[in-house]
Amino acid sequence: xxxxxxxxxxxxxxxxxxxxxxxxxxxxxxxxxxxxxxxxxxxxxxxxxxxxxxxxxxxxxxxxxxxxxxxxxxxxxxxxxxxxxxxxxxxxxxxxxxxxxxxxxxxxxxxxxxxxxxxxxxxxxxxxxxxxxxxxxxxxxxxxxxxxxxxxxxxxxxxxxxxxxxxxxxxxxxxxxxxxxxxxxxxxxxxxxxxxxxxxxxxxxxxxxxxxxxxxxxxxxxxxxxxxxxxxxxxxxxxxxxxxxxxxxxxxxxxxxxxxxxxxxxxxxxxxxxxxxxxxxxxxxxxxxxxxxxxxxxxxxxxxxxxxxxxxxxxxxxxxxxxxxxxxxxxxxxxxxxxxx
Amino acid sequence: xxxxxxxxxxxxxxxxxxxxxxxxxxxxxxxxxxxxxxxxxxxxxxxxxxxxxxxxxxxxxxxxxxxxxxxxxxxxxxxxxxxxxxxxxxxxxxxxxxxxxxxxxxxxxxxxxxxxxxxxxxxxxxxxxxxxxxxxxxxxxxxxxxxxxxxxxxxxxxxxxxxxxxxxxxxxxxxxxxxxxxxxxxxxxxxxxxxxxxxxxxxxxxxxxxxxxxxxxxxxxxxxxxxxxxxxxxxxxxxxxxxxxxxxxxxxxxxxxxxxxxxxxxxxxxxxxxxxxxxxxxxxxxxxxxxxxxxxxxxxxxxxxxxxxxxxxxxxxxxxxxxxxxxxxxxxxxxxxxxxx
Numbered sequence: 189x190x191x192x193x194x195x196x197x198x199x200x201x202x203x204x205x206x207x208x209x210x211x212x213x214x215x216x217x218x219x220x221x222x223x224x225x226x227x228x229x230x231x232x233x234x235x236x237x238x239x240x241x242x243x244x245x246x247x248x249x250x251x252x253x254x255x256x257x258x259x260x261x262x263x264x265x266x267x268x269x270x271x272x273x274x275x276x277x278x279x280x281x282x283x284x285x286x287x288x289x290x291x292x293x294x295x296x297x298x299x300x301x302x303x304x305x306x307x308x309x310x311x312x313x314x315x316x317x318x319x320x321x322x323x324x325x326x327x328x329x330x331x332x333x334x335x336x337x338x339x340x341x342x343x344x345x346x347x348x349x350x351x352x353x354x355x356x357x358x359x360x361x362x363x364x365x366x367x368x369x370x371x372x373x374x375x376x377x378x379x380x381x382x383x384x385x386x387x388x389x390x391x392x393x394x395x396x397x398x399x400x401x402x403x404x405x406x407x408x409x410x411x412x413x414x415x416x417x418x419x420x421x422x423x424x425x426x427x428x429x430x431x432x433x434x435x436x437x438x439x440x441x442x443x444x445x446x447x448x449x450x451x452x453x454x455x456x457x458x459x460x461x462x463x464x465x466x467x468x469x470x471x472x473x474x475x476x477x478x479x480x481x482x483x484x485x486x487x488x489x490x491x492x493x494x495x496x497x498x499x500x501x502x503x504x505x506x507x508x509x510x511x512x513x514x515x516x517x518x519x520x521x522x523x524x525x526x527x528x529x
Numbered sequence: 530x531x532x533x534x535x536x537x538x539x540x541x542x543x544x545x546x547x548x549x550x551x552x553x554x555x556x557x558x559x560x561x562x563x564x565x566x567x568x569x570x571x572x573x574x575x576x577x578x579x580x581x582x583x584x585x586x587x588x589x590x591x592x593x594x595x596x597x598x599x600x601x602x603x604x605x606x607x608x609x610x611x612x613x614x615x616x617x618x619x620x621x622x623x624x625x626x627x628x629x630x631x632x633x634x635x636x637x638x639x640x641x642x643x644x645x646x647x648x649x650x651x652x653x654x655x656x657x658x659x660x661x662x663x664x665x666x667x668x669x670x671x672x673x674x675x676x677x678x679x680x681x682x683x684x685x686x687x688x689x690x691x692x693x694x695x696x697x698x699x700x701x702x703x704x705x706x707x708x709x710x711x712x713x714x715x716x717x718x719x720x721x722x723x724x725x726x727x728x729x730x731x732x733x734x735x736x737x738x739x740x741x742x743x744x745x746x747x748x749x750x751x752x753x754x755x756x757x758x759x760x761x762x763x764x765x766x767x768x769x770x771x772x773x774x775x776x777x778x779x780x781x782x783x784x785x786x787x788x789x790x791x792x793x794x795x796x797x798x799x800x801x802x803x804x805x806x807x808x809x810x811x812x813x814x815x816x817x818x819x820x821x822x823x824x825x826x827x828x829x830x831x832x833x834x835x836x837x838x839x840x841x842x843x844x845x846x847x848x849x850x851x852x853x854x855x856x857x858x859x860x861x862x863x864x865x866x867x868x869x870x
Contacts, residue, residue: 250662262655265631269659272635290606294613298639314603318610321591 195523196232198277199223199245200286203270204263205254207237211420212369212395213254214448215308218330218347218515219287225348225516234281236274248273267291275299283523290318296325302526304328306345309445310336326526328519330446331467342522346470347446348515349506353423354430354455356503361432363389365458367421367449368438370396370406375439375463377405378484380415382437382461385488389413390437393429395420430456435478435494438462439487447471451510454478457499461487471510477502536864537573539618540564540586541627544611545604546595548578552761553710553736554595555789556649559671559688559856560628566689566857575622577615589614608632616640624864631659637666643867645669647686650786651677667867669860671787672808683863687811688787689856690847694764695771695796697844702773704730706799708762708790709779711737711747716780716804718746719825721756723778723802726829730755731778734762734770771797776819776835779803780828788812792851795819798840802828812851818843 199222205213208220216237223235223245233245239252251270255261271292274284278299286292286305296303304326310316319336329335329344364386366379376392383390392415396402409415421429426449430436436453438444443466450460450471460478462468474480478497479490508514540563546554549561557578564576564586574586580593592611596602612633615625619640627633627646637644645667651657660677670676670685705727707720717733724731733756737743750756762770767790771777777794779785784807791801791812801819803809815821819838820831849855 262653265655265658268632268635269662272638276638291609294609295636295639297613297617298636312603314606317606321610 194230194232195282195527196234196280197226197523198274198281198284199226199233199235199237200271200274200284200288200292201235201237201241202288203238203251203254203266204256205238206257207235207241207243209254210257211422211425213256214347214446215287216254217349217448218306218308221348221350221512222285222516222519224350225512226519229516229520236270248277271295283526285519285523290315290322293318293322293325296322302326302529304342304522304526306330307334307336307339309334326522328522331444331470333443333467333470334445342525343518345515345518345522346510347448347451348510348512349448349451349455351455351507351511354427354452356500357431357456357458358499360430360434360458360499362434363391363432365429365433365436365453366390366392366394366438367426367429367436367453368394370394370402371398372401372405373440373442375441376401378439378441378463378487379437380406380409381484382439382488382491383415384409385484386491388434388491390415391429391432392417393419393421393425426452427456430458433458435491436460437487438468439481439484440465440468442466444468444471450478451506454502455506455510457502459494459497459499459502461490461494463487473505477505535571535573536623536868537575537621538567538864539615539622539625540567540574540576540578541612541615541625541629541633542576542578542582543629544579544592544595544607545597546579547598548576548582548584550595551598552763552766554597555688555787556628557595558690558789559647559649562689562691562853563626563857563860565691566853567860570857570861577611589618612636624867626860626864631656631663634659634663634666637663643667643870645683645863645867647671648675648677648680650675667863669863672785672811674784674808674811675786683866684859686856686859686863687851688789688792689851689853690789690792690796692796692848692852695768695793697841698772698797698799699840701771701775701799701840703775704732704773706770706774706777706794707731707733707735707779708767708770708777708794709735711735711743712739713742713746714781714783716782717742719780719782719804719828720778721747721750722825723780723829723832724756725750726825727832729775729832731757732770732773733758734760734766736761767793768797771799774799776832777801778828779809780822780825781806781809783807785809785812791819792847795843796847796851798843800835800838800840800843802831802835804828814846818846 201207201219207216235245239249255263275295278301464480472478542548542560548557576586580590596604616636619642805821813819
């Protein structure tokens, strides 16, 4: 930890899911990793998250469960109960580190405590108006590619994972694996195309975010023999999938913001074939930890070369660049920059 | 105006519609009437509303048009741009008078300026959690009946209308009139039932808020002879309808919160037959300015007695209790109570 006095940091996590999430929930995963990492490094951390969250930080919660997990909870009400809590206690903190998108910015000028926002992704063009208004705040991008013009970025800090959750596996299996939200943005249909073309079995896992897409472009191919859909999976389930993976396919159709699953796969040694869009180029080293491609055609062609990938090198790259420790150290530098101002 | 120094009041209006709205928009109507009334009585008033709003107060706007009028505007983004504006300028005001429901409460503890909230209605049981959290704020109910337990109510202040917009008409017409949102809560189907039973023509006006309800329970009866639907109407359109009204039917199926249209009708002299639910009993004097009923049956039966209603008495009651002047005087008392604390 930088400096001598014990600084008090509030981590504002979303309340869509528990922090950390049981299965899906990238923003809550990263917020959790930051909170745990900061505690381990001696910071005084208060995590603002759902009441069922699990943390070694001090937990402050007014929303009992994630609104995505308990449909009796009104998301808008949860948001308006949860976000102000941290701002109403701003004087108790040296820094508020928000993972709550543009909504938390709306409160940021009403407190004296500096507010740092990690932007996990811009969900629509409309929200840019709010970012523009508060552009003189403090921002972190999760990849160099996912940046908006004119925001006061302090740094890019890549997301880091808890390496102990994704142990290295010296050998993989024979299947192709897709792991992510079932949504056209994630190119599940392209993964299916590659599977059909290569004759390899494809295992699909993840929450269905676009039911029509699933029904029309995924489900018709699921035959429980060549294409399997296993639903959302937890950490153990992800590791099981990586164990059987010949390669993980991530053929996103829009620019990826970060792609936590690429890192999780690489951590276990599994090579990743990713579309060369957005942050994938920052996470995957072409020919070293997987392949960057521009089409399903190219992805299918690259499958032959997968054995050339050194699984240990995949792990090492994650250890060096995408671990919780690396991430938290980078955030400590960001915090120090803010405290100096 | 009470006191000697010129007090500065911020009126926070919603941005669903223009303030005042072109047609529908009760909250914006009342916010407008308060702003205009306060200006007329010498207050220094800043109205926070859409950019196309029309006011004699100072206008502060960051959302150009109402999100209900311009579908390119994201309601959530508009809300997060609009509401903080007034709180970020809190030091410029002696009082913030919010008409923005529970959402504005979330900011209220972050400023030193007192925040008064007029509750125009509780839209769902879930939002009560936010009101409970901020219950020690300052609240005004728009009727005695629409109160939640344990909130710090300063007073009930009935909504007031601009009497010049609804001139008295010595005689009415032969039609029944329904004016309001097309929604089951407003009992349009009960008005149709009364029309069929009485043989009188019914003219229905208002925005369609529940399309399925309109398609299934209203539209099949619209024959352009006995039952007419004329769409949403502006002030001139409302007056036209009141001119042809034998009686205005307001057979709400859930407790009315206030019912601005009852007052507008009475202002022109038109008698109102209203369901005895919620605030209707506070607005309509049974047998004097209309009739309070408990069913469509009873409403149909009361039609015979409509000629007993003294149209001038209807107007007088509105002048006395539901004018902008009366409302603004009442708010001045509320403001004075807050300033004394």
